[in-house]
Amino acid sequence: MREDLETIMARDPSIHSAVEALFHSTLPAVWLHRAAHRLHRAHHRVIARALTNLARVLTGVELHPGATVGRRFFIDHGTGVVIGETAVIGDDVTIYQQVTLGAVGWWRDVERPPGARRHPRVGDRCVFGAGAQVLGPVTIGDDVLICATSLVVTDVAPGDKVVAAPAVRQEDVR
Numbered sequence: 336m337r338e339d340l341e342t343i344m345a346r347d348p349s350i351h352s353a354v355e356a357l358f359h360s361t362l363p364a365v366w367l368h369r370a371a372h373r374l375h376r377a378h379h380r381v382i383a384r385a386l387t388n389l390a391r392v393l394t395g396v397e398l399h400p401g402a403t404v405g406r407r408f409f410i411d412h413g414t415g416v417v418i419g420e421t422a423v424i425g426d427d428v429t430i431y432q433q434v435t436l437g438a439v440g441w442w443r444d445v446e447r448p449p450g451a452r453r454h455p456r457v458g459d460r461c462v463f464g465a466g467a468q469v470l471g472p473v474t475i476g477d478d479v480l481i482c483a484t485s486l487v488v489t490d491v492a493p494g495d496k497v498v499a500a501p502a503v504r505q506e507d508v509r
Contacts (some may be wrong), residue, residue, distance in 0.1 A: 361413035364396035369487035371400035
């Protein structure tokens with residue numbers, strides 16, 4: 336718990352003390368997920384779901400209790416963050432608002448063998464900008480930066496930077 340507070344103070348410049356970090360908007364999602372994940376692994380799935388639903392109501396972060404999350408995980412401005420059941424997230428990962436680490440869709444997932452991975456596997460020290468979408472059983476290497484609004488559906492090599500196409504001003508909009 337202390338490490339989570341230190342992580343918030345290190346990565347959010349608006350936080351100036353451990354006491355203030357205790358009231359960070361996404362801390363309940365991380366702490367409730369850690370408890371829910373243990374319950375999920377112990378086959379107490381309904382209680383685990385109840386905890387993550389509570390976290391979603393409190394924070395706007397939807398983090399499946401089956402997802403594996405590493406140490407010093409930080410969500411900033413968490414509203415709209417969705418992380419699926421088979422996602423695996425490394426250490427020192429930062430996620431901003433409206434990021435999805437999700438599946439492609441049920442129409443593809445029903446074709447996968449039972450127990451197959453449906454969600455991304457994320458390496459250490461990755462950053463996901465606002466609105467980034469990473470879909471399917473892709474692998475994101477260590478030290479990757481996925482910039483805001485990027486759509487990722489293929490593996491990303493360690494150290495790479497993924498940038499979405501910028502918006503273009505159109506003169507003749509009617």
